[in-house]
Amino acid sequence: MSLAANTAAPAMRTGDAISFSGVSLTYGAGTANQVQALKDISFDVPAGQFVSILGPSGCGKSTLLRLVAGFIQPNAGSVTVGSVDPLNARENGLLGVVFQQPVLLPWRNVMDNVSFLQELRHLPKAKRQEVAKRYIDLVGLRGFERHMPHQLSGGMQQRASIARALAFGPSVLLMDEPFGALDALTRDRMAFDLLDIWRRDQKTVLFVTHSVQEAVFLSDIVVVMTSRPGCVRMIRPIDLGRPRDKDQRLSPEFLQHCKVLLTELEADIGYH
Amino acid sequence: MKTYGSMRFWRNVGYYAPPVAALLVFVALWEVYTRTFEVSVFILPSPSRIFQAGVNLGPALWGHTWTTLYEILLGFLVGNIAAVALAYAIVRWHMAERLIYPFLLASQTIPKLAVAPLLVIWFGTGVMPKILVTALLCFFPTAVNVVQGLRSADPAAVDLVRLVTPSKFVLFQKVQFPSAIPFFFAGLKISMSSAVIGAIVAEWVGASKGLGYLILYAGTSMRTDLMFVGVGMTVILGMLLYAAVGVLERAFSWRREG
Numbered sequence: 001m002s003l004a005a006n007t008a009a010p011a012m013r014t015g016d017a018i019s020f021s022g023v024s025l026t027y028g029a030g031t032a033n034q035v036q037a038l039k040d041i042s043f044d045v046p047a048g049q050f051v052s053i054l055g056p057s058g059c060g061k062s063t064l065l066r067l068v069a070g071f072i073q074p075n076a077g078s079v080t081v082g083s084v085d086p087l088n089a090r091e092n093g094l095l096g097v098v099f100q101q102p103v104l105l106p107w108r109n110v111m112d113n114v115s116f117l118q119e120l121r122h123l124p125k126a127k128r129q130e131v132a133k134r135y136i137d138l139v140g141l142r143g144f145e146r147h148m149p150h151q152l153s154g155g156m157q158q159r160a161s162i163a164r165a166l167a168f169g170p171s172v173l174l175m176d177e178p179f180g181a182l183d184a185l186t187r188d189r190m191a192f193d194l195l196d197i198w199r200r201d202q203k204t205v206l207f208v209t210h211s212v213q214e215a216v217f218l219s220d221i222v223v224v225m226t227s228r229p230g231c232v233r234m235i236r237p238i239d240l241g242r243p244r245d246k247d248q249r250l251s252p253e254f255l256q257h258c259k260v261l262l263t264e265l266e267a268d269i270g271y272h
Numbered sequence: 273m274k275t276y277g278s279m280r281f282w283r284n285v286g287y288y289a290p291p292v293a294a295l296l297v298f299v300a301l302w303e304v305y306t307r308t309f310e311v312s313v314f315i316l317p318s319p320s321r322i323f324q325a326g327v328n329l330g331p332a333l334w335g336h337t338w339t340t341l342y343e344i345l346l347g348f349l350v351g352n353i354a355a356v357a358l359a360y361a362i363v364r365w366h367m368a369e370r371l372i373y374p375f376l377l378a379s380q381t382i383p384k385l386a387v388a389p390l391l392v393i394w395f396g397t398g399v400m401p402k403i404l405v406t407a408l409l410c411f412f413p414t415a416v417n418v419v420q421g422l423r424s425a426d427p428a429a430v431d432l433v434r435l436v437t438p439s440k441f442v443l444f445q446k447v448q449f450p451s452a453i454p455f456f457f458a459g460l461k462i463s464m465s466s467a468v469i470g471a472i473v474a475e476w477v478g479a480s481k482g483l484g485y486l487i488l489y490a491g492t493s494m495r496t497d498l499m500f501v502g503v504g505m506t507v508i509l510g511m512l513l514y515a516a517v518g519v520l521e522r523a524f525s526w527r528r529e530g
Contacts, residue, residue, distance in 0.1 A: 103428040107526040
């Protein structure tokens with residue numbers, strides 16, 4: 001189920017950044033209460049593209065990200081990141097993760113949080129702070145370097161966490177409902193800013209969300225997942241062109257994409 | 273017009289005046305009560321009588337205080353180093369938890385006063401058995417709190433570190449240990465009060481100096497005023513040490529805020 005055939009390949013494409021082939025995962029396999037979380041998942045995420053996984057709660061979206069990060073292993077099938085397995089990718093520093101919560105360390109200021117992962121890699125202090133500074137500026141937190149996390153709003157905390165993921169210099173960014181804990185207005189603003197950041201710091205992004213509009217607005221490709229067991233129901237390229245602006249969210253093409261995706265989602269949850 | 277410094281001074285006065293006043297009123301009532309009803313010094317000596325007994329003791333009182341302070345601090349140090357090491361082992365290895373926990377619990381149910389003579393038989397009447405009893409009494413609160421603190425680390429932060437390095441030590445150093453610091457200080461405060469009790473209890477068996485020895489000696493020789501000197505000095509020592517831990521906490525800990 002490769003996407004190569006039905007997506008307009010961007011100029012900087014250099015192959016598939018992430019590839020799932022026949023991935024199945026069962027929790028508690030062999031016990032009385034085993035749950036099949038993922039069933040026969042196959043799709044590719046082309047390098048440099050923004051791909052969203054859209055699905056209802058509990059459909060295994062986050063599990064998929066945890067597989068890519070190598071936190072868990074599939075029972076069947078394989079996941080590769082840039083042609084190596086997730087554990088190797090992790091060792092090579094290819095992966096960056098943004099969680100639903102900012103997960104900032106409360107005893108460190110913004111600068112020390114953003115440079116945290118580079119510190120774990122023993123990068124010299126001056127060097128890692130220089131990199132961190134660049135990404136703090138990029139996410140719009142200039143002037144807040146010495147602030148502690150509790151002094152920032154939820155949106156600013158999440159910006160810091162995005163800066164931390166980017167400062168690590170990964171080629172693949174995994175985002176697990178990063179704006180899920182924010183209010184609707186902040187959420188829209190963050191989505192817009194994320195596109196701006198992504199445009200300037202182009203990486204492969206695998207973005208998990210349950211918001212149809214967010215998925216359409218951000219993505220090159222949307223993968224719709226259904227639940228119990230989680231499988232891929234639809235893979236839809238979003239041919240809206242780039243850069244995208246706010247007004248596009250009311251265009252007929254945009255709404256058409258939303259309608260198609262929503263129909264797929266609703267068919268799954270049995271909503272009429 | 274007041275400067276900022278003088279405003280702070282008066283605010284501090286306002287903050288500390290009520291408890292100090294309450295203490296003075298308590299002592300004054302005590303004094304008045306013992307004088308008015310002519311209470312026997314064997315039953316309840318007046319504060320002035322106790323103070324006089326302390327002054328008469330002179331340098332010997334400082335000697336006893338110093339001995340006890342020394343035992344408290346060393347026992348506290350040994351006990352808490354052991355506590356942090358045990359807590360680390362418990363969190364790091366599941367088997368360690370199952371092996372160590374029964375001993376931890378047992379160590380708390382051992383009647384320390386009863387086993388103190390045994391420690392004298394094993395280690396003599398020197399400072400060693402006192403340090404051991406103190407350490408035994410004060411390590412538990414720290415160990416329990418640090419275990420809880422190490423486990424309080426955000427699982428997502430743990431994932432974040434795992435993404436970069438598989439090292440368990442780095443995880444401990446950068447996430448688990450800092451997460452545990454507020455818990456560590458909460459444990460230290462309880463531990464410090466226990467350490468004071470530990471040192472006094474230890475001195476009840478086979479000691480020839482220290483505040484515990486002074487209290488015991490005063491009790492057996494019907495010197496209630498001296499006994500109060502010992503008890504009072506212990507209380508002052510305990511409060512100062514507790515405050516010292518508070519100062520350390522303010523200097524080195526962080527708090528979850530907002």
